[in-house]
Amino acid sequence: MKLSKNEIRVAVFIIVPIIIILLFVVLKLGYSLASSTVDVYLKVENIKSIKKGTLVKVKGYEVGRIIEIKPVYKPTLHFLALMRIKRDIEIFEDCSAIIQNQNIIGEPEIEIRNPEKKGELISKASVIEGIEYVNLDTILQEAHVLLANLADMVDVFKGISLDSKSNIKLLVTNLANSVTTLNQILTDSQKDIGLTLTSFRKTASTLDEISRELKKHPVNFLFKGKKDDEK
């Protein structure tokens, strides 16, 4: 029986939705067309600590790797890392993914932690929010910078203290010299003061004598000196 063009078109129109429905039923019943792995996304804010090939582990057991990282610009820039995970270990929805270092100097790895309460098994293309432990390299770098700054500070203090020591020594010496000089001045001044006072007394008696002479013989006093000069 040869089918007309209309009949073929109608057949396709009816059969295609039926196939889609059957496919939906098969997938809903849990049959998977995929292999023994499942691809899930890891959402991270930056990719400083992960790269293509980063291991994915569950309690230390390797279950997969990151196979692709792509930037996402909406709503803000973040990254989706595609993790291909083996199905041989049960990973549930609501699990968490912690990005951490294997050891002090090791490569980073992603540790999947299952929720306490078991739920649905993780499905294809699920998105897990990546929780990033602070990067050990960054901590070490920052500690290194801090120590370097501290060493510089200690050097500065050391220089300051050395300089201060010599300065203080010089200051004390100068101070001792100053005290000696002051003592000498005071000692010398004591003699001079006596002499000055004696001299003051002599001057005072001379002036007293002059005043008395002036009082008795004012004219003689005035011309006495002139006569002495003429002599």
Added chain:
Amino acid sequence: MISRKISSFWNGIKNFNTYIISIIISFKSIKHLRFRSIFTIAVNQTKFTGIDAMPLVASIAILIGGTVIIQATENFPKFGIEGFIGNLLVLIIARELGPLITAIIVITRSGSAITTEIATQKQHNEIFSLELMGIDTKLYIVFPRIIASIFSIFSLIIIFDIVGFLGGYLIAVTTVYIPIDNFLTTVMDAFSFEDLVITLVKSTIYGILIPLISCYYGFMPNAYFEIPIYVSRAVIRTVWIIFLINALISAMLYF
């Protein structure tokens, strides 16, 4: 006035009941009909109701999917539920709008055409000629159209849902990035067997009711000038009944 309306409504129900019974009785004579003749009518009707309506259904599905997603991406973040876009699409498009809008498109496009065609055939005495030839006109005219409508509406609903989802996705990715596989997984998870069964039930009920009511009004006119009156009546009443049935099915199966 009110009693006359009630009486008219009651007579209408009685006539429609008689019409349905006559169709059921006419199934006795199905062995006298050639399969090829029914098959050809069903194929032509499926082409007109289904294939020819696909561009209209697809374009409306894209627009509705896009509109739903625009509203969702605008308002969902306010409630912190932006991850439920797939669920919203399934809820609105697959459960309610898909079957309902598809049914409305079929009613306005094919239902009115069926009524007009049968009314015109009646006025041209073509139906009378068929009866003179001993052909059961109820079976010959109504039955293939019911089969065609069931398949057409079922396929159109599936197409509407798929195109609506994809349209929604395409609109959604302009504002927020969702991996296509993640989106499909969400939609798959949200779309349950219950939704599938309800889609099948709705497509079957609509597929039976739309040609049944349209044919009923197609047989009614007794003059040419009555054709537009009955076409209009057929469209309006079918739309009203479809809304009623949709609400009843949703209430029965989702409550």
